[in-house]
Structures are given as structure tokens and as C-alpha cells.
Amino acid sequence: MNAPNRFELYVLEDGEKPVEITEDTKIPNAATIKIVKQDHTLGNMLRAQLLSMPQVLFAGYKVPHPLHPYFIIKLQTDGTSTPQEVLEQACTKLIATMSQLEAKFKREFSFKDVEATGAGVDDPYGVGGAGGGAWGGGRDYLDF
Numbered sequence: 001m002n003a004p005n006r007f008e009l010y011v012l013e014d015g016e017k018p019v020e021i022t023e024d025t026k027i028p029n030a031a032t033i034k035i036v037k038q039d040h041t042l043g044n045m046l047r048a049q050l051l052s053m054p055q056v057l058f059a060g061y062k063v064p065h066p067l068h069p070y071f072i073i074k075l076q077t078d079g080t081s082t083p084q085e086v087l088e089q090a091c092t093k094l095i096a097t098m099s100q101l102e103a104k105f106k107r108e109f110s111f112k113d114v115e116a117t118g119a120g121v122d123d124p125y126g127v128g129g130a131g132g133g134a135w136g137g138g139r140d141y142l143d144f
Contacts, residue, residue: 002067009069010037021084030058030076031083039063043071049090049097055080 012018016036024030035042043061050059050073058076075083 004067004069009039012037021087023083024074024076027076029079029083030074033073033075033083033087034070035073036070038071039069040071043073045094046073046087046090049094050075050086053086053090056086 018036020034020036022032022034024032035046040063043063047059047061050056055078056075057078058074061071061073063071073087075087077083077086081089
């Protein structure tokens with residue numbers, strides 16, 4: 001089979017750098033950034049975060065080939081900050097956003113645990129406390 005081993009897609013080899021930044025010589029305030037052992041998931045989130053920043057003029061990414069585990073970001077700023085500084089700021093904001101999402105996710109699941117114990121919460125489906133209705137057995141319509 002042509003596909004590489006799964007671990008080769010996300011485990012850095014000894015001495016392998018996770019990020020390589022190359023300044024663009026033809027375009028002012030621009031850089032090409034290669035991020036290894038990552039894919040579209042991080043690439044698209046990072047591109048969107050970069051485009052939301054006012055000092056970024058252009059941000060785009062591509063995955064050259066699906067069997068090669070890296071992507072390339074092209075980034076151009078307006079000159080008030082270097083591309084490396086803007087990338088660091090975008091990564092920091094993205095980490096903060098993911099932390100907030102994780103906290104909200106855990107909070108919602110803690111509410112679901114409270115609902116499952118039946119601690120004074122009304123039945124949202126109106127089928128009675130002990131799983132009455134068509135489903136029976138304490139199940140709701142989401143339990144197929």
C-alpha cells in the first residue's frame with residue numbers, strides 16, 4: 001500500500017522542526033510558512049484567524065499532496081508587524097478560543113450529568129419522569 005504508517009502523519013522525527021518560516025523576497029512583508037505533521041484542520045483554522053486580524057493583507061494555505069503531512073501558509077502583512085509576529089498572535093488567539101470552547105463543552109456536559117440524575121429538572125420532552133411514552137425504558141428520541 002502507498003499510504004505511510006499512521007504515526008508518521010503526526011509524530012515528529014528526531015531533529016525535525018515543526019515550523020519553518022521563509023521570508024518572501026519578491027513581496028514586501030510576506031512569508032511562506034511550512035507547518036509539518038498537520039493537515040487541513042489546523043490550516044483552515046489558522047487561515048481564518050489570520051484573516052480576522054486587521055494587519056493581515058493576505059493569508060492562504062495549501063496542502064501540496066494528501067500523503068505528505070504538512071501544509072504551507074502564505075502570509076502578507078501591512079508592515080506594522082512582521083509575518084512571524086502576526087502568526088504568533090494568531091496562534092495565541094486560536095489557543096484561547098479552543099480553551100474557551102473546551103470549557104463551554106465541559107460545562108454543557110456537566111449540565112447533562114445533572115439532568116441525567118433528575119435533580120429537579122423538568123422533563124424536556126413531556127413524556128413523564130420514568131421514560132414513559134413511545135420509547136420507554138428511560139430513553140428519548142435521540143437513543144436509537
